Amino acid sequence: MSTSRTLILDRIRTATANAAPQDYAALPRTYLRKGTLDAEQRLALMIERLHEYGAEVAVCEPAQLPAVIAEQLAASGRHRFAVPPGLPQDWLPSGYDFQQDTGLSADALEQCEGVVTQSFAGVADSGTIVLHHSAAEGRRVLSLLPDWHLCILRTTQIVETLPEYFALCQQQPELATYISGPSATADIEMTRIKGVHGPRFLNVILVRDENPAEARSESFTTH
Amino acid sequence: MSNVILDPRVAPPFPTAALPILRNAQLRKNVAHATGVIQSKRAKLVAEKTDWQDLRTAASAIRTHVLQNLGPYLEQFEARCTAAGGVVHWAADAAEARSIVLDILRQEQASEVIKIKTMTSAEIQLNPALEAAGIHAIETDLAELILQLGEDEPSHIVVPALHVNRSQVREIFARRMGIPDLSDDPQALTAAARAYLRQKFLSVPTAISGANFLVAETGSVAIVESEGNGRMCLTLPRTLITIAGIEKVLPRFQDLEVLLQLLARSATGERMSPYTSLWTGVTPGDGPQRFHIILLDNGRTSILGKKTEQQTLKCIRCAACQNACPVYLQTGGHAYGSVYGGPIGAILTPQLMQMEHAQSLPYASSLCGACYEVCPVKINIPEVLIDLRAKVVDRERAETDRLLDPMYLGMRIANNLFSSAGRFRAAQRLGRIALRAFTGKDGWIHALPGMGSRWTMTRDLRGLPSQTFREWWETRRKEGQ
Amino acid sequence: MVQTMRTSLFITCYNDTLFPETGRAVVRLLERLGVALDFHPEQTCCGQMHANTGFRGEAFCQAKRFVRLYKDAESVVIPSSSCVAMIREQYPGLFEELGNEQLRRDFHDLLPRIHELSEFLIDRLGVEDVGAYFPHRVTYHASCHGLRGLHVGDRPFRLLAKVRGLELVPLDNLERCCGFGGTFSIKNAEVSSAMLAGKVHDVLSTRAEYATALDNSCLMHIGGALHRQFTGVRTVHLAQILASTEDSPAEEIA
Numbered sequence: 001m002s003t004s005r006t007l008i009l010d011r012i013r014t015a016t017a018n019a020a021p022q023d024y025a026a027l028p029r030t031y032l033r034k035g036t037l038d039a040e041q042r043l044a045l046m047i048e049r050l051h052e053y054g055a056e057v058a059v060c061e062p063a064q065l066p067a068v069i070a071e072q073l074a075a076s077g078r079h080r081f082a083v084p085p086g087l088p089q090d091w092l093p094s095g096y097d098f099q100q101d102t103g104l105s106a107d108a109l110e111q112c113e114g115v116v117t118q119s120f121a122g123v124a125d126s127g128t129i130v131l132h133h134s135a136a137e138g139r140r141v142l143s144l145l146p147d148w149h150l151c152i153l154r155t156t157q158i159v160e161t162l163p164e165y166f167a168l169c170q171q172q173p174e175l176a177t178y179i180s181g182p183s184a185t186a187d188i189e190m191t192r193i194k195g196v197h198g199p200r201f202l203n204v205i206l207v208r209d210e211n212p213a214e215a216r217s218e219s220f221t222t223h
Numbered sequence: 224m225s226n227v228i229l230d231p232r233v234a235p236p237f238p239t240a241a242l243p244i245l246r247n248a249q250l251r252k253n254v255a256h257a258t259g260v261i262q263s264k265r266a267k268l269v270a271e272k273t274d275w276q277d278l279r280t281a282a283s284a285i286r287t288h289v290l291q292n293l294g295p296y297l298e299q300f301e302a303r304c305t306a307a308g309g310v311v312h313w314a315a316d317a318a319e320a321r322s323i324v325l326d327i328l329r330q331e332q333a334s335e336v337i338k339i340k341t342m343t344s345a346e347i348q349l350n351p352a353l354e355a356a357g358i359h360a361i362e363t364d365l366a367e368l369i370l371q372l373g374e375d376e377p378s379h380i381v382v383p384a385l386h387v388n389r390s391q392v393r394e395i396f397a398r399r400m401g402i403p404d405l406s407d408d409p410q411a412l413t414a415a416a417r418a419y420l421r422q423k424f425l426s427v428p429t430a431i432s433g434a435n436f437l438v439a440e441t442g443s444v445a446i447v448e449s450e451g452n453g454r455m456c457l458t459l460p461r462t463l464i465t466i467a468g469i470e471k472v473l474p475r476f477q478d479l480e481v482l483l484q485l486l487a488r489s490a491t492g493e494r495m496s497p498y499t500s501l502w503t504g505v506t507p508g509d510g511p512q513r514f515h516i517i518l519l520d521n522g523r524t525s526i527l528g529k530k531t532e533q534q535t536l537k538c539i540r541c542a543a544c545q546n547a548c549p550v551y552l553q554t555g556g557h558a559y560g561s562v563y564g565g566p567i568g569a570i571l572t573p574q575l576m577q578m579e580h581a582q583s584l585p586y587a588s589s590l591c592g593a594c595y596e597v598c599p600v601k602i603n604i605p606e607v608l609i610d611l612r613a614k615v616v617d618r619e620r621a622e623t624d625r626l627l628d629p630m631y632l633g634m635r636i637a638n639n640l641f642s643s644a645g646r647f648r649a650a651q652r653l654g655r656i657a658l659r660a661f662t663g664k665d666g667w668i669h670a671l672p673g674m675g676s677r678w679t680m681t682r683d684l685r686g687l688p689s690q691t692f693r694e695w696w697e698t699r700r701k702e703g704q
Numbered sequence: 705m706v707q708t709m710r711t712s713l714f715i716t717c718y719n720d721t722l723f724p725e726t727g728r729a730v731v732r733l734l735e736r737l738g739v740a741l742d743f744h745p746e747q748t749c750c751g752q753m754h755a756n757t758g759f760r761g762e763a764f765c766q767a768k769r770f771v772r773l774y775k776d777a778e779s780v781v782i783p784s785s786s787c788v789a790m791i792r793e794q795y796p797g798l799f800e801e802l803g804n805e806q807l808r809r810d811f812h813d814l815l816p817r818i819h820e821l822s823e824f825l826i827d828r829l830g831v832e833d834v835g836a837y838f839p840h841r842v843t844y845h846a847s848c849h850g851l852r853g854l855h856v857g858d859r860p861f862r863l864l865a866k867v868r869g870l871e872l873v874p875l876d877n878l879e880r881c882c883g884f885g886g887t888f889s890i891k892n893a894e895v896s897s898a899m900l901a902g903k904v905h906d907v908l909s910t911r912a913e914y915a916t917a918l919d920n921s922c923l924m925h926i927g928g929a930l931h932r933q934f935t936g937v938r939t940v941h942l943a944q945i946l947a948s949t950e951d952s953p954a955e956e957i958a
Contacts, residue, residue: 005313008469008520012294015528021291024474027284031277031481049494103508106425106459126494139509140500141458144451162495163480172441172476174307174503175510178483180495183451187366187382188389188409189253190260196365196413197420198451198498238892245898531797549881553898587892589885589899590756591848609794612758630887634754638762641717641749642769651721667931677890681897682928685722692720692727696743 033167035125035160039210042124042160046206049127053181054194055202062209065152066091069116072150072203078113082142086135087116101142109141114148115199120173122158122206123165128180129153129204130165132173140177149199151179154209227376227557230348231576234560236583241558250386254378254555257385258546264492265543265597272488281481283601286537289472290527296439296472297518303442307504309514316521317347323517324349324431324464325356331462331513333358333429339446339453340364341433342380342540343466343519345562346575349431360431361423363452365416372399378556378564380542381490386555420452430456430511434467435539436482437516440475443503444516447486447496457500463511469518470536482539485599489541522575531610535570537600542567544594544604550587559584566594570607578614585611629674648693655687662686711824712742712777714770716787717749723920729947729954730783730821733836736947737829744773752790755798757887767791767798768807775810779817781824783943785918788820789853820850821943822859822918832862838948839869843912845903845926846878847919860918860942867945873910877902884925897929904929907937915939 037045043059050057060068070093073081080097082104092098099112118136119129129151131137143149159165183198194200228234244250269275289296301311314320320343328336336353338344338360350371353360362371366384370377373395377383384392393407396415405415432453436445444465446453457463473482479501487496505514526532545551545565556564560581561572569588573581585608594604625631640650661668668684670676678684690698711734715727734741751766770791774780782788792815799808825831844864850856864872883889883899903926907915915930917923920941927939940954948954 004315004319004520007315008313008518008524009294009297011520011524012297012469012527015524016291016293019291022284022288024288027288028277028280029481031274031281031484053497110425123495128495133509139458140454141510144454144458162484166477166480169476172438172443173501174441174443175506176499176501177454178495178499179497180487180493180499181497183449184497185365185413185450186260186491187364187369187384188392188412190257190382190385191389191409193409193413196417196450196452197363197424197455238894241892241895245894549883549899549902550892550895553895585758586888587895589848589881589883589888589896591881591885592852593848593879593881596852606793606797609756609758612756613760614758616758616760630757630891634757634759634762637749638754638759638765641751641766644746644748647717647748654721669932674890677893678928680893681900681932682889682925683931684924684928685931687722688724690724692715692724693743693745695724695728696731697745 031163032161033163035164037124037160039155042158043155043206045160046122046124046127046158049124050204053127053202055127055181055204057204057206059206059208062207065205065207066093068205069093069150072205073114076114076148076203078148080112080114082109082112082115082146084117084136084138084142086137087118092116101138106141106145109145112146114150115143115146116150117143117152119151119153120157121165121168122153123162124158124160125162126180128162128178131177131179133175133177140175143177143179144198147195147199148201148203150203150205152205152207154207156210158206228560229345229376229557229562231561231572231581234581237558237560237587238583240560241554244554244558249388250555251553253386253388255552257379257382258552261382261492261546265488265546268488268492268494278481278485279599279601282485282599283537285473285478285481286539286600287534289474290470290533290536293469293472293527296474297469299439300437300442300472301518303440304504304516305442307442309442309504309516312515312517314517314519314521320347320466320517320519320521321349321352324466325352327462327464327515328353328356328358328429331429335359335361335423335427336429336431337361337363337423337427337456337460338367338430339432339448339456340367340383341431341466342562343433343468344431345377347466347519347521349466361420361427363420363424363456364448365413365450365452368416368420369395372396376557377562379545380540380563380565380567382542386557424452424455424459428461430460430463432456432463432465434465434471434516435486436479437467437472438476438479439472441503443476443501445479445499445501447483447499449491449497451498454498454500457502458510460511462513463515465514465516466519467516469520469523486539486541489543489597489599522577525577526574532570532574532607534602535574535607537602538567538571539600541599543597543599547593547597549591549593550589559587566604567602570604570611573611578611578618582615585615633674651691655689658687709739710742710778711739712744712774712780714747714750714774714780714782714787715743716782716784718924719784719920722924723941726783726920726941726943729941729943730781732952733834733943733947734781737831737834739829742777747773750787750790752787753886755790755794760798763794764798764802767795771807771811771814775814777814777817779819779824779828780814781819781821783821783918783941784920785820785847785850785854785856786921788818789849791815791818793853820854820856820918822856822863823854825863825946826859833866834863834946836867836946836948837869837950838867838945838954840913841871841873841911842914842916842945843873843875843907843910845875845882845907845915845917845922847917847922848881850918851879856918863942863946864916870945873912875910876906882922882926884922886921889925900925900929904933904935908935912937914945916942916945918942
């Protein structure tokens with residue numbers, strides 16, 4: 001192994017010996033680093049993109065969150081849900097079987113009909129939900145095996161463009177999953193089929209935490 | 224089922240391999256349909272992206288910068304990945320990569336392994352080696368599963384089974400999964416694959432993947448996929464083996480903001496693929512607790528030092544060039560005799576073979592430039608093709624039996640004529656007389672002998688006019704004076 | 705009308721030999737527009753065939769020859785986008801490889817004075833209406849080198865739009881190669897023919913009488929199949945349409 005390492009690195013050194021490399025800091029970055037939409041337009045774009053992917057979207061005020069979660073769970077017709085350990089317990093309604101993931105086996109997770117998680121960010125341009133797999137977002141497998149994923153995203157976490165998400169990451173994540181719509185394939189005659197191995201259903205609750213409410217109504221009237 | 228050979232060492236030359244495909248109406252229809260759909264989706268998304276050209280410029284610059292500093296970035300990646308609990312292996316060639324994989328699997332006492340679609344694994348012909356060692360490889364990408372069960376070979380980098388249609392998939396699945404009454408509805412076929420693979424995901428403790436990007440700064444690996452089979456393989460097994468070409472590295476995490484914006488739009492005509500996964504070595508309590516990554520050279524370093532050809536290694540395997548290529552549109556991928564088909568394959572394969580094989584591939588292009596136009600990292604494929612043609616000619620012309628090869632003879636004679644207007648004029652006159660014998664009463668040539676018959680097999684050629692331009696010009700000048 | 709300038713014609717090897725009517729049309733057209741033309745009898749070929757087939761040494765000979773012949777020209781007009789693309793895209797690399805500093809400088813100075821015909825008309829002369837008359841249904845084939853090499857854009861369409869009597873019909877799959885590709889049409893004759901079949905289908909769908917382009921190479925390919933199949937559709941270089949007037953119609957080419 002070490003001999004091949006030396007061999008390859010030597011070959012690389014020889015091959016790049018005459019290169020006059022451009023300084024990393026001087027690389028051209030004239031692409032858009034920032035969006036142009038205001039908060040309401042950004043939210044509208046996020047919703048539009050999520051709808052394009054076939055995701056269900058609900059928007060609510062922070063105080064309504066538990067009620068909206070309850071509505072979504074009820075509408076799903078499912079009973080047993082996995083939840084990450086960091087998800088606030090008081091958001092969850094009674095009457096369901098919530099399996100808190102403190103190392104559930106894959107088989108146990110497979111028995112869960114759905115999962116409820118939070119998220120790290122949203123990117124409106126592509127309708128992407130970003131998970132960094134914190135305690136409130138859950139292990140990677142948690143949002144993978146159950147067929148129905150209810151994801152909670154605060155509107156202040158939504159950025160317009162992908163570069164803005166990267167700007168948010170003051171520390172690079174060790175783990176990350178970017179979800180842009182439910183699991184899908186187009187391998188057979190380019191026909192898009194929703195739901196292959198990952199969750200077939202993605203529901204997103206967007207929580208308006210930007211307040212104050214009156215600022216929003218102003219922005220509506222100025223448009 | 225398949226008699227396709229995707230090993231450049233033994234595959235027939237491109238024109239020969241293309242022949243049966245040109246006669247395969249079903250395959251050509253399937254290829255045209257799939258590439259047409261992706262292209263129109265891509266075009267729509269590129270049009271809405273106002274900074275598309277800026278992204279291409281940035282991506283091209285980042286990838287070039289990586290190649291110029293490849294050694295330090297690989298060492299940085301190795302150090303970070305190792306610090307995060309990963310085991311980094313280096314493979315100089317395909318055989319070494321295969322033996323590293325087999326050694327790990329033997330230590331794991333694996334009899335089965337689940338796989339995410341990986342071009343590098345196909346490049347090193349891993350599956351036959353696994354089977355020979357008694358280890359059953361299970362392809363989990365839907366397209367790869369179709370090919371594996373159908374004993375077929377991939378024909379596209381991103382959508383490897385695009386040459387197979389729904390009724391063919393139905394037949395393969397019905398036979399191999401034992402579901403005789405399976406319908407040919409893609410929804411039903413997909414559901415069958417889901418059911419077929421589910422238990423494998425939950426029980427097989429070892430997985431093999433490729434990589435879309437390695438991040439030097441963090442030691443992280445990124446994989447972009449659609450179905451979730453990737454996430455399954457990356458999170459459920461105990462052990463994960465990733466095989467990545469050494470050129471896959473990016474300097475920093477933030478560089479993904481450029482490449483990820485380009486990749487899905489170019490590859491599948493989506494703003495982002497459904498799932499992008501990023502992991503760093505081993506994370507306690509989340510995912511495989513043993514992580515091996517194999518950094519594969521296999522001919523790449525021989526490309527790195529060449530001025531024009533180096534850009535080949537900027538490739539991020541989006542296959543936009545395949546979808547845009549009018550040659551690929553006719554032949555699909557199998558004619559290229561390599562897992563890498565289309566324009567990128569035409570330049571990558573012969574170079575990975577150190578120009579010892581696949582010499583017909585640089586000629587498998589009309590140099591129309593559609594590939595360069597869509598390439599998200601601005602690989603000037605026509606430029607590389609022309610350069611590789613020169614390499615092929617330089618090798619071949621040293622061989623004595625080329626002295627009488629009509630192409631070589633013709634090129635030498637043409638050069639001699641073009642180098643003197645006097646000789647050129649004489650040749651024009653001679654040609655006019657010589658071609659008269661082949662020119663019909665209608666003034667057209669319908670059949671030529673020798674190499675010319677390659678033209679006249681489908682095309683007429685107008686007979687030479689009685690006066691060249693230069694003769695007309697001279698006459699006119701004399702008359703005018 | 706237009707200022708008088710001395711312009712050198714480069715009539716590439718196959719136009720000189722196979723399609724002299726295109727060169728004649730350029731002469732007629734440009735002289736009508738007040739351009740004084742030169743033709744250097746020593747000119748032969750730009751070297752494209754050799755370069756694109758891998759015969760780099762031979763391409764060097766032709767490239768050097770071209771620069772020697774034209775380095776003092778006020779401007780050069782070439783009715784072939786693929787030859788112009790050869791000069792713009794490949795000469796710089798060839799000369800860099802040769803390492804002849806004088807040649808590189810001469811070429812560098814010459815380059816901005818080299819024009820493809822539609823570029824010359826629109827960018828240099830500033831004309832779109834060249835006073836042409838061509839009462840036919842015509843479709844325009846965008847040659848790859850004009851489209852993606854030179855980025856001629858809508859120039860040919862602007863010129864055609866001003867031709868009286870001409871009915872322009874758009875061609876489906878405009879960006880798609882006809883399959884000529886120089887020696888590609890010989891080395892990969894079968895694939896090339898398959899590509900050509902698609903192009904011919906698109907041309908016939910337009911129900912045009914003529915297919916035109918900036919390159920006789922593509923037109924020789926497309927026209928060769930149109931003739932073989934007795935379609936009756938003819939090919940004609942853009943220069944011939946633009947040279948055509950009421951008094952003096954385009955020279956018949958087939």
